[in-house]
Each structure stands twice: as structure tokens, then as C-alpha cells.
Amino acid sequence: ASIDRAVEVLTGRRIAVLTGAGVSTDSGIPDYRGKGAPTRTPMTAQQFLASAEARRRYWVGSHLGWKVFAAAEPNDGHRALADLEAAGVANGVVTQNVDGLHVRAGSGRVVELHGTMRRVGCLHCGQVFDRRDLAERVEADNPWITLPENVELGPDGDVTPASADGFIVPACSVCGGMLKPDVVFFGEYIPVEKFREAEQLVHTSEALVIAGSSLVVNSGIRLVERARRRRLPVVIINRGETRADRRAAVKIDGGTTDVLRAFAQRLPGLL
Numbered sequence: 001a002s003i004d005r006a007v008e009v010l011t012g013r014r015i016a017v018l019t020g021a022g023v024s025t026d027s028g029i030p031d032y033r034g035k036g037a038p039t040r041t042p043m044t045a046q047q048f049l050a051s052a053e054a055r056r057r058y059w060v061g062s063h064l065g066w067k068v069f070a071a072a073e074p075n076d077g078h079r080a081l082a083d084l085e086a087a088g089v090a091n092g093v094v095t096q097n098v099d100g101l102h103v104r105a106g107s108g109r110v111v112e113l114h115g116t117m118r119r120v121g122c123l124h125c126g127q128v129f130d131r132r133d134l135a136e137r138v139e140a141d142n143p144w145i146t147l148p149e150n151v152e153l154g155p156d157g158d159v160t161p162a163s164a165d166g167f168i169v170p171a172c173s174v175c176g177g178m179l180k181p182d183v184v185f186f187g188e189y190i191p192v193e194k195f196r197e198a199e200q201l202v203h204t205s206e207a208l209v210i211a212g213s214s215l216v217v218n219s220g221i222r223l224v225e226r227a228r229r230r231r232l233p234v235v236i237i238n239r240g241e242t243r244a245d246r247r248a249a250v251k252i253d254g255g256t257t258d259v260l261r262a263f264a265q266r267l268p269g270l271l
């Protein structure tokens with residue numbers, strides 16, 4: 001019934017979509033704050049920069065997690081969003097996820113607010129590397145590295161390594177500088193231009209749909225505020241509470257995969 005109401009509210013409007021970790025749980029990637037989420041404390045950028053030991057631990061976990069991420073597949077929810085964009089209903093997707101699944105599902109305009117696991121940057125010279133190529137180097141330098149059994153995968157694609165002793169951290173092949181995956185670390189700021197791009201997408205749309213985010217993180221809630229200030233209706237699809245439930249025109253407490261699929265079936269005919 002709330003799906004019907006949402007369809008009514010969204011009919012004839014170009015929509016901006018903001019997604020969070022919830023859209024990827026059906027692809028086997030855990031979220032941060034949902035039921036069964038791992039209770040780890042993510043490493044901060046300060047800790048990463050401060051010690052070689054921290055970087056060793058980070059890189060072992062990030063490398064192993066990348067292998068799991070690379071094997072994950074987009075689900076029907078990601079595909080529905082790509083379909084909605086192709087049909088001219090969705091303007092694009094702003095995502096807080098770093099798993100790259102929207103891009104792989106075929107969405108064209110994707111603003112990755114928290115960066116992406118697919119790229120690694122040199123903090124010294126700025127050179128950007130493809131993660132796949134880098135992962136091959138990591139494997140060659142650390143032939144002993146294997147995925148432990150029963151891994152607890154983190155939402156940012158890292159695992160907690162049993163040990164990081166002896167791990168050789170990759171360095172920039174151009175200048176030897178320190179490398180860091182192109183993701184926003186816990187407690188780090190989103191680049192200003194990136195947030196502008198997200199804002200722009202909301203400002204050029206006529207409704208905002210939130211899918212699979214608790215909206216605990218400020219950038220997400222700020223986009224809701226932007227939408228509200230412009231009197232755009234906000235539709236939320238999320239299992240469990242979000243920080244903007246009271247500001248939503250419709251809240252659907254259901255699975256994003258099913259609901260987005262229903263939107264993709266029903267909205268294009270109504271434009």
C-alpha cells in the first residue's frame with residue numbers, strides 16, 4: 001500500500017536517488033548499522049597516516065576485502081535504478097557506497113560521495129591506479145596472502161586480518177609515494193566539488209528517493225534538507241528507522257531490491 005502511495009507521489013517527476021549500504025546487502029555486502037552489521041571500528045585517516053603498522057593492517061584487510069568485492073554482483077535493485085535512468089525517470093544516483101555496483105549495473109550518472117574501491121591514489125604525486133592492476137602487484141609481492149576462512153567482511157570491503165606481519169604495502173610505481181584507496185575514510189570530509197555535484201543532481205530533480213540508508217551520516221541528511229528546502233517530496237525505502245522519517249512524504253519499510261523493481265515497472269509508463 002505504501003508502494004502505491006509512493007508511486008502516486010513520484011508520478012510525472014524526475015527523481016534523484018540517494019543510496020546507502022542497504023541497496024548492496026542483497027549482493028552479499030554487509031551494511032554499517034543494520035541488523036547483523038559487523039561491530040568493528042573503522043580506521044581513521046589520521047591513524048592510517050600516522051604509522052606504517054596501521055597501513056600494513058589496513059592494506060591486508062583492504063586487499064582481501066577487495067577480492068570479495070570484486071566477486072560481488074549487482075542485484076535487481078541496482079539494475080532497476082539503471083533502468084529508471086534509461087527510461088528518463090531518474091536523473092542519476094548519489095551513493096554513499098564504495099562498492100561500484102551502480103556503475104557495474106549500468107547507471108550512467110553516479111556521484112560516489114564516499115569514493116570508490118576501484119581506484120587507488122598516490123598521496124604524493126596524485127597518480128591514480130586501477131585497483132585490479134594494483135591488486136596483482138600486491139599478490140606478486142605477498143604470494144602467501146590468502147583469504148582466511150569465515151571472513152567477516154566490512155561494508156567498506158575490508159576484513160580484519162589475523163596478522164599483517166611481513167606484509168609488503170604497495171607504493172606508487174611513479175614516485176614511490178604513499179598509496180591510499182580513493183575512499184573517504186571514517187571522519188574524513190567529502191571533497192567540496194563532490195558534494196556540489198550531488199547537490200546539483202538534487203536541485204535539478206523534482207523528487208528525492210532514499211534507498212537503504214540510515215541517514216546517520218551528515219552528508220545524506222544534508223541532501224534531504226536541500227530537497228525539503230526546494231519543496232521536493234522525499235520518499236524513503238529502508239528497513240528500520242532513518243534520521244529523516246518524519247520529513248518523508250512516504251516511508252516504505254521494506255526491501256530496496258523489491259521496491260525499486262516495482263518502481264522500475266510502474267513509473268516509466270507514468271512520466
Ligand code: OAD
Nearest residue numbers: 020021022025031032033034096212213214238239255256
Ligand atoms: P547504514 O548501515 O547506516 O544504513 C543502512 C540501512 O539499510 C540500515 O538502516 C538497514 O536496516 C537498511 N537495510 C539493509 N539492507 C536492506 C535492504 N535490503 N532493504 C532495505 N533496507 C535495508 O549505511 P549508510 O547509511 O549507507 O561512510 O551509511 C552511511 C555511511 O556510514 C557509509 O557510507 C560509511 C559509514 O560511516 C564512510 O565510510 C565515510
Ligand code: ZN
Nearest residue numbers: 122125172175
Ligand atoms: Zn606517486
